Amino acid sequence: MVKQYILNEKLYNTGNYKETEKRYQKLIISSVKEKNYNIAALSYNIIGRIYLNKGNYERARNYFEKGLELGKKSKQKSGAGINQGFIGSIYHDLESDDSRKYITDAISLVKESEDDIFKDLVLGHLYTKLGFSTIHHKDSITMRLDYLFTALDYYKKIPKKYFNNNRYFSQTYTNIAMLEYKVKPADTVISHLKKAGYYNKYAETPYIFGFIGTELARNYLRKKDYDSAIYYGNIALKYLSIGTHKQKILETYQYLSYAYENTKQHEQAQQYYIKFKNNEDQINKDKLKSFVQIYKENSTKKDKENFREQIINFFFYFLSALLIIFFILRKKADKISVASGNEVKIEKEVSESTSIPGNKIEEAISYETESQILKRLDKFEDKLHFLQKGITQGKLAAQVDTNVRYLSIVIKKYKAENFNAYLNTLRIKYIIGKLKNDKEYRRYKVRCLADECGYFTVASFTKIFGEITGYTPSAYIAFLNDSDL
Known part of the structure; x- marks a missing residue:
């Protein structure tokens, strides 16, 4: 069964x-049957x-x-430990x-495992997870790097008879580079x-080339070597498309958009920026949905009050992330800048754009005209107009002079x-x-509330409020009040 598990992992x-x-799924059935x-x-x-x-x-x-439930039945604790660690990873993402x-706790559990060929492998995975966990400490980056080097030490111990060490060495050096980005020269x-x-090259793991390509693109941006950033960014997308690594693909879109913008290739920059925003919005929606579901499942546990506070903070964080894109305008559409401290960020937010076959805009508008309309919409939003x-599209068009x-x-x-x-x-x-x-x-x-934010009827306000937040106004207010207890 060990052999079959490893063969399946290669396919993964x-x-x-x-x-x-x-x-x-087949292996699970046969494994449970044989205990x-x-x-x-x-x-x-x-x-x-x-x-x-x-x-x-x-x-x-x-x-x-x-x-985790099945793994606890075994003397070998690597299965239970790895699942507990990944649950922790989900909570980190949320x-x-x-x-x-x-x-x-998962690390402590696995260290007690007996006769377990997966022990060192799983400990390597768990220390990697720990390296990317939240650490409230002034030397947090140093501490995280220490965890990753500990992971590397465990990967060196795994039996070569069963596992390809090169894959884990490759993953770990990529992870180390991701953390070093904040504290080391490019x-x-x-x-x-x-x-x-x-x-x-010796690990036969294509998607890791995608991760490496993304990180190379990011670091060549630091060096202002935009051509190299474009080269490695496109390599990254090629390999990341083999699996489904949404977060890394999202980052790659961001870096490519910035690199193309700085090489005066505005059309490509715009295309990747639109892809970035569309994917970012979907990821945030998925996280919010998952967090709400996790809250519901945990509502009967002793830590209910703590969880309420977490969900309200998370709710507003991601809801704001989804909605704020409709507010902030840019002097230059689609332009992305490198923030101070060598962090790449979006200089100005644009919002979700409808996908159009071939990335063609319905009708050509000059770049200058678009910018002027966006600036006027900015004033429209800032002044809460x-x-x-009774505002209509025609009235707004007149206000922004188009x-x-x-x-x-x-x-x-x-x-x-x-x-x-x-x-x-x-x-x-606003409301x-x-x-x-x-x-x-x-x-x-x-x-x-409906009158305050411009609606003529309670029914239309309630319907739209529910579509955007998932709550009726009354339920949302009750939720806020309950969270304050």
Whole structure:
């Protein structure tokens, strides 16, 4: 069964997730039948990782919990430990402070394992997870790097009879480079990434080349070597597309957009920026959905009160991330800049753009005209004119000194699906901020809230509020009040 597990994992590394899941499901059935609970638990972990890579946190966690439950039945604790560690990793991604404890407890559990060929491998994985956990300490980067080098030491111990060490060396040097980005010169980081690439040539793990390519692109941006950044960014996308690594693909879109912008290739920069925003929004929505589901499942546990505080903070963090893109405009559309301290960031936010076949815009508008319309929309938002009742697309077009057709194209390209979606998002974001920050607003009747943000009827306000937040206004207010207890 060990041999079959390892063969299946090789298939997983090729990115053939559908067949991988099918084979591991069969292995789970046979492993449980023979009471080899550790192999069954490890198999559940791989299936969970498949869904984690896809951004389906809820389903991933379900598989990790099944693996943890089965793994506890075995004297070999690597299966239980790896699943507990990945549950901790999910909590980290969802901004929960519980993540670190899950991982450290998992490490303690695995260290007690008996006659376990997976022990050192799993400890390497867990120390890697610990290296990317939240550490509130002034020397947090140094501490994280220490954890990654500890992971490397464990990977050196794994039996070569069963495992390809080169793959784990490659992964670890890539992870080290990701952390060193914040504290080491670009050339030092690039040297570690090339070392990772050397090991991966013998590891037969395509997606790791994708991770390496993304990090090389990021570091060549630091050196202002934009051509190299474009080269490695495109290599990264080629390999990342083999599997489903949404977060890394997202980062790569961001770096490519910036690199193309700085080589005056504005059309390509715009295309990658739109891809970046669309993917970022979807990832945030998936996280929010998963966090709400996890909260519901944990609502009967002793730590309910702590969890309430976490969900409210997470809710606003991601809801704001999804909605703020409709507010901030840029002097130059699609321009991305490198922030101080060599961090790449988005200089100005644009919003979700509807996908158009071939990335063609419905009608050509000059770059200067687009910029002028965006600037005027900025004033429209800053002055809260969207709260006016009876505002129409025609009236807004007149306010920003353009025609309805041009306004529609700009909104669809940079703001929202259409004018109504744009206006509704501005209004609901406004009232959410009032409800969160001013408790007096929570005492208002729903019809007063509707009137405050520009709606003629309670019914239309309630319907739109629910579509955007997932709550009715009354339920949302109750949720806020309950969270304050």
